[in-house]
Amino acid sequence: MKRFFHSELDTLKSHLMLMGEKAGDAVKKSVQSLSDKEVELADAVIDGDDEIDALEIAIDQEATRYLTLRSPVASDLRLLTVAIKASHDLERVGDEARNIAKRARKLLLKSGLSGDIYHIPQMDLLAREMLRMALQAFLHEDPEKAYAVLDKDEEVDQSNRENVKAFIKEAKTDPNEIKRCLDLIFISKSLERIADHATNLAEEVIFLTTGKETRHNLEV
Amino acid sequence: MNTEESTATSDPNLDPPCDPEDALIEIKDFNFFYGTAQALYDLNFDIPEKKVTAFIGPSGCGKSTLLRSINRMNDLIDGAHHQGDIIINGHSVFDPLTEVISLRKRIGMVFQKSNPFPKSIYENVIYGLRVSGRNKKGELDQVVMESLKGAALWDEVKDRLHESALGLSGGQMQRLCIARAIANKPEVILMDEPCSALDPIATGKIEELIHELKNQFTIVIVTHNMQQAARVSDNTAFFYLGKLIEYSTTENIFFNPKQAQTEAYITGRFG
Numbered sequence: 001m002k003r004f005f006h007s008e009l010d011t012l013k014s015h016l017m018l019m020g021e022k023a024g025d026a027v028k029k030s031v032q033s034l035s036d037k038e039v040e041l042a043d044a045v046i047d048g049d050d051e052i053d054a055l056e057i058a059i060d061q062e063a064t065r066y067l068t069l070r071s072p073v074a075s076d077l078r079l080l081t082v083a084i085k086a087s088h089d090l091e092r093v094g095d096e097a098r099n100i101a102k103r104a105r106k107l108l109l110k111s112g113l114s115g116d117i118y119h120i121p122q123m124d125l126l127a128r129e130m131l132r133m134a135l136q137a138f139l140h141e142d143p144e145k146a147y148a149v150l151d152k153d154e155e156v157d158q159s160n161r162e163n164v165k166a167f168i169k170e171a172k173t174d175p176n177e178i179k180r181c182l183d184l185i186f187i188s189k190s191l192e193r194i195a196d197h198a199t200n201l202a203e204e205v206i207f208l209t210t211g212k213e214t215r216h217n218l219e220v
Numbered sequence: 221m222n223t224e225e226s227t228a229t230s231d232p233n234l235d236p237p238c239d240p241e242d243a244l245i246e247i248k249d250f251n252f253f254y255g256t257a258q259a260l261y262d263l264n265f266d267i268p269e270k271k272v273t274a275f276i277g278p279s280g281c282g283k284s285t286l287l288r289s290i291n292r293m294n295d296l297i298d299g300a301h302h303q304g305d306i307i308i309n310g311h312s313v314f315d316p317l318t319e320v321i322s323l324r325k326r327i328g329m330v331f332q333k334s335n336p337f338p339k340s341i342y343e344n345v346i347y348g349l350r351v352s353g354r355n356k357k358g359e360l361d362q363v364v365m366e367s368l369k370g371a372a373l374w375d376e377v378k379d380r381l382h383e384s385a386l387g388l389s390g391g392q393m394q395r396l397c398i399a400r401a402i403a404n405k406p407e408v409i410l411m412d413e414p415c416s417a418l419d420p421i422a423t424g425k426i427e428e429l430i431h432e433l434k435n436q437f438t439i440v441i442v443t444h445n446m447q448q449a450a451r452v453s454d455n456t457a458f459f460y461l462g463k464l465i466e467y468s469t470t471e472n473i474f475f476n477p478k479q480a481q482t483e484a485y486i487t488g489r490f491g
Contacts, residue, residue, distance in 0.1 A: 001424055004431045005451065068475040071447040 005070050012062045012083055013139070016090070019055040020135040020201075023090045024128050026052065026097035027194055031124035034104040034187065037113060045101035052094035059087040078211070082204040086138070089197040089204075093131065096190040096197075103183045111180060118166050119159035120184070123191040126156050130198035137202060143209040149202035150214070156195035163188040232464040232479070235472060236265070237455040244269035244438045245290065245408065249304035252285055252462075254297065259285045260462045263304070267455075272430060272439045274453035274470065276446060278490065281459040283442045287410050289313075290440065291327035292320055309407060325352075328401030332413040334393035336385035336400075341368075341377050344385045344396055348404040363403050370436075371399035372429050391422025398429060402437065409433065411441040415448060427452050446486055450474045458482045 026045045033041035063080045066072060072080055107113045130149050137145035167181040167188075203214045243266035252260035260282045267273045275283035285294065292313055294300045306313045313323055325348055336344050343350075345364045354360070364381065368374040373395040377388070385396055394414060401409055411430070415423040430439060430452045443449050449456055449470065456473040458466045458481070466479040477483045484490045 001421070001428075003424060004428055064475065065471060068471060069450045071451065 019090045023093040024131050030097045030100035039108050042101040042105040049094050049098045056087045056091040078208050082208045089200045093197045096194050100187050100190045118163045123159045127191050127195040134198045134201040137205045141209045143206050146202040146205040153199045160188050160192040232466045235468045237469045238266040238268040242268040246307040251303040255299040265467050269438050271454040272434050274449035274456045275442045276449050277459035282462040283459050287442050291324050325404040327408045328406035329410045330397050330414045334397050340382045341385045342381040345399050345403050367399040367403040370402050371395045391418050408438045
């Protein structure tokens with residue numbers, strides 16, 4: 001028997017998917033502003049972050065209301081706890097995209113951005129792919145897809161380490177490049193954090209669908 | 221917490237959930253007595269039209285007494301009397317000109333224990349119409365179908381309308397009683413613990429029905445089941461020792477109650 005309030009969970013899920021799409025789009029535009037040297041794209045990401053923040057609040061309120069009024073248990077209860085945590089992760093993805101956009105904007109306006117950006121475009125692609133897979137795993141309640149996200153995180157971490165090495169080397173070679181290199185290191189770190197948030201989301205999906213805890217390398 | 225000490229708390233209508241223009245039922249300065257024992261104290265609040273309003277509170281708090289005052293069921297109790305007024309759609313239920321039988325058609329009631337008459341399903345539904353002298357078969361057939369559909373029972377009984385109502389399950393009997401109430405097209409349906417004798421599936425069906433019925437009727441429900449109050453009602457009134465302690469939207473009552481006693485009761489810290 002489907003109860004009248006079960007549709008509220010569908011609404012909650014659709015809001016979470018929308019938030020994920022907006023956050024992923026913000027990441028794409030923020031890196032694109034850097035690689036295509038388009039300040040307007042960076043501005044759009046900075047301005048659009050409020051929408052992602054508003055969705056986080058809406059999702060939290062919807063989940064809290066459901067917890068208050070509908071006495072959820074089992075998978076419904078897990079969905080709500082996951083939704084609250086996932087909305088926070090996606091909000092952080094939006095914040096990291098805004099941070100990338102702010103640094104990209106600064107780099108473009110100050111120096112016009114010359115030089116290599118190393119693995120940043122690949123990290124962008126991989127982090128967004130992880131985010132997309134985690135959201136699909138959430139939508140279809142697919143733990144296999146969620147586990148696949150966890151396997152990709154090391155690849156992003158490795159790219160970040162290589163970026164850091166390369167930018168430090170450049171900065172040592174030419175101290176005039178220290179500020180540029182630092183900004184690019186922070187951008188690389190933001191992408192690495194975005195992949196971490198996608199990993200968190202995937203771990204939350206594994207918990208939602210199987211009840212198993214995989215955070216902090218625990219499998220309970 | 222010591223609930224006795226904090227009984228006389230502040231205004232229960234701090235955040236009234238009913239605009240005066242939406243009120244169907246107005247409870248005004250209402251006091252109720254069983255002989256010399258006062259059961260309700262100075263109740264003042266409005267119940268909105270086409271919403272579900274839940275009365276909650278511990279046993280003996282007066283919630284059923286108030287519910288039964290709305291359709292004057294308490295008239296049947298020796299020594300019971302009241303002060304103040306209950307006004308429905310602009311008319312006092314206690315007006316000397318109010319005819320009690322017609323009042324109870326306008327205000328249907330569903331009890332804790334389902335109470336179908338030992339008659340057929342069909343005759344149960346149209347009992348009120350028969351009493352009013354309405355006997356046209358075509359009209360009665362239509363009312364039976366509409367009422368049973370309205371009570372989400374039609375599909376289960378349409379092929380055995382003339383069999384005894386006493387052969388139905390507990391949940392079906394309760395829905396039949398709801399069909400019997402809505403056959404009279406009441407303005408208000410009062411429900412006194414309508415699910416307390418039912419299993420979770422039958423309870424779920426009644427809760428679904430309540431959600432549907434509020435599109436057409438104003439519903440007041442007394443329940444000890446706080447999860448049920450949270451699930452089905454739009455507004456909730458919490459009573460203690462005959463006083464209205466807090467009245468607000470159900471979301472406010474269960475998420476952020478303003479009164480310490482409400483908080484204590486709904487979190488199980490009472491007493």
